[in-house]
Every structure is written in structure tokens, then in C-alpha cells.
Amino acid sequence: MTALYQTRYVYGDALAEAAALNPQVVVVDADLYTSTRTAVVRERFPERFVDVGISEMDMVSTAAGLAASGLVPYANSFAMFITAHCYDQIRIQICYPGLHVILAGSSAGLTQGPDGASHQALEDVALMRALPKMQVLVPADGIETRAMTLAAACGMSGPVYLRLGRYPVPNILPEDYVFRLGQAVWFREGRDVTLLACGHMVFVALQAADLMAQAGVSVGVANMSTIKPLDEEAVIRAASSPLVVTIEEHSIIGGLGSAVAEVIAEQGCPTRLMRLGTRDVFGESGLADELLAKHSLTPAAVSQAVLARLGH
Numbered sequence: 001m002t003a004l005y006q007t008r009y010v011y012g013d014a015l016a017e018a019a020a021l022n023p024q025v026v027v028v029d030a031d032l033y034t035s036t037r038t039a040v041v042r043e044r045f046p047e048r049f050v051d052v053g054i055s056e057m058d059m060v061s062t063a064a065g066l067a068a069s070g071l072v073p074y075a076n077s078f079a080m081f082i083t084a085h086c087y088d089q090i091r092i093q094i095c096y097p098g099l100h101v102i103l104a105g106s107s108a109g110l111t112q113g114p115d116g117a118s119h120q121a122l123e124d125v126a127l128m129r130a131l132p133k134m135q136v137l138v139p140a141d142g143i144e145t146r147a148m149t150l151a152a153a154c155g156m157s158g159p160v161y162l163r164l165g166r167y168p169v170p171n172i173l174p175e176d177y178v179f180r181l182g183q184a185v186w187f188r189e190g191r192d193v194t195l196l197a198c199g200h201m202v203f204v205a206l207q208a209a210d211l212m213a214q215a216g217v218s219v220g221v222a223n224m225s226t227i228k229p230l231d232e233e234a235v236i237r238a239a240s241s242p243l244v245v246t247i248e249e250h251s252i253i254g255g256l257g258s259a260v261a262e263v264i265a266e267q268g269c270p271t272r273l274m275r276l277g278t279r280d281v282f283g284e285s286g287l288a289d290e291l292l293a294k295h296s297l298t299p300a301a302v303s304q305a306v307l308a309r310l311g312h
Contacts, residue, residue: 004071027042027074028062029042029075030051037107063077080121097158101152104162125256134228140185172202188220195220196235197246201249235260
């Protein structure tokens with residue numbers, strides 16, 4: 001059986017690895033270190049771990065101060081809390097001065113599950129993407145999570161938002177994968193339709209592509225794991241097919257779908273666009289798979305929706 005990984009778990013191990021590689025790395029958490037998996041760093045490097053308690057805004061301000069002092073802070077909380085609760089602190093104290101703070105939003109999207117609407121971040125990418133200087137990363141699997149976490153500590157600069165999930169997915173990228181900011185990863189080319197996905201929806205896109213292939217449809221699939229800066233060349237390449245479909249576990253407003261729409265419109269690409277995600281609604285309590293099914297974010301639902309749009 002193929003091993004499954006939650007990106008938040010891989011992140012915890014990768015964060016400890018980053019701390020070992022870069023002595024400037026420090027970790028700040030807001031009383032969620034078991035869920036965010038920063039407990040790994042808390043155990044291995046206690047002198048470089050700060051738990052501020054249930055005080056997310058203070059955590060972000062503390063991280064800004066640490067960055068201004070020359071350290072490389074990773075601030076951690078649920079995606080909903082670290083983006084929405086702390087927006088003013090992120091905007092003024094991190095993005096305005098362009099400080100290198102990595103904001104790790106854990107348990108993002110619908111698949112936070114039973115905790116419901118108050119904890120399900122469906123607009124976090126939109127919030128972070130709108131901020132000047134912010135870089136927005138959404139890893140597709142465990143391999144990319146590790147690569148992004150290490151890159152943020154050893155090579156990147158400026159504000160970073162890293163979106164992590166608790167839904168288990170297999171590794172779909174090769175073991176020797178190298179993350180390159182702003183560069184999409186192509187899995188396959190397609191003549192009839194191209195699926196552009198991020199996060200664990202990339203695996204859904206690959207499965208949906210297999211289902212559509214059985215109907216004789218040629219499907220391209222690309223992993224758009226850097227939402228900002230977006231790989232505009234990849235979008236233009238995708239637009240050579242008659243239909244482009246974006247798939248995200250996020251609102252279709254302001255996230256990957258909107259970013260792709262902007263490029264297609266500005267470049268005058270002669271293609272149609274279909275955005276799959278949540279549609280101007282809050283989440284709700286339920287099992288992860290139930291919620292994905294309700295919002296048509298399963299491989300079968302994606303396949304059916306795209307085939308219908310193509311007229312099959």
C-alpha cells in the first residue's frame with residue numbers, strides 16, 4: 001500500500017531539519033505545537049522554541065521582532081488564525097518592512113473537518129496573496145513540503161506564507177525534487193484540457209485525469225504550488241488547450257483560480273476557464289471526505305464536471 005502523509009507532519013520533521021542546518025532558525029507557536037507539529041523542534045531545540053500561549057497576534061509581532069534582529073523565525077498556528085486574526089500585524093510589521101518571517105498555516109481548508117467553519121480557512125490564500133511582498137506556497141505532498149520548508153530557511157528572503165494540511169496524501173513528486181520559487185511542475189501534457197491544481201488537490205487532479213483518459217480525453221496536469229509569484233508562463237502554456245481548469249481546496253475567489261484568470265485575461269489567451277473550489281460559502285462541520293464530496297472536489301466529481309463542460 002502506498003504510504004500517505006499529512007503535510008503538517010512532514011513540516012514538523014523538516015522544520016527540525018532546517019533548525020539543524022541553520023542556527024538562525026527559531027520557532028514561535030501559540031499553544032498549538034502538538035497540532036502544528038512544531039513539538040518536534042520544542043523537543044530537539046528547546047532553547048530556540050517560544051510558546052507565547054493563546055496569543056496569535058503577539059506571536060506574529062514577536063516573530064517580526066526576531067526577524068528584525070537577524071534571526072529566521074517560523075510562526076505557527078492554524079491557517080485560519082494566523083492569517084485572519086493576525087492580518088494587521090502581518091501587513092504592517094512583516095510585509096511593510098519586508099521581513100523574512102515564515103508564517104506556517106496548518107490544517108488549512110475544508111479538510112480541517114469536524115472543527116467547522118470557525119477553523120476552516122477557505123480565504124487564507126486570498127488574504128496573503130493580496131499583501132505586497134508576500135510569497136504564498138502550497139505544497140502538493142510531503143516531498144514538496146520538506147523542500148519548501150528547507151528553502152525558506154536556506155535561500156529565500158522576505159515574507160512567506162506556507163499553507164499546510166491534515167489530509168493524508170501520497171508522495172507524487174520524485175525523491176530528488178528541487179523546489180524552485182515561482183515554477184510550476186508539469187506531470188503530463190494534454191490536448192483537450194489542462195488541470196492546474198495546488199495542495200493535495202494535485203493528487204485529485206491526477207486521479208481525475210486518469211478517469212477522463214478512459215473517456216478518450218487528453219488531459220494535462222500541472223502543480224501550481226507557488227501561488228505568488230505565479231508561474232505565468234505555465235498558465236499561458238496551459239491555455240494552449242481549449243479548456244483550463246483550476247482546482248483548489250479554497251474559495252474560487254482570490255486564490256489559484258483568480259490568479260490564473262488574471263493571467264489569462266491580461267494575456268488575451270484564447271481559452272475557456274473553469275474554477276473548481278468552494279463557491280462563496282463558509283465551511284461546516286463534517287468528515288474531510290464528506291466535505292470534499294459536498295463541494296465536488298473528489299476525482300470523480302472533478303472528472304464529471306470537466307467532461308460536462310467539454311460536452312461529453
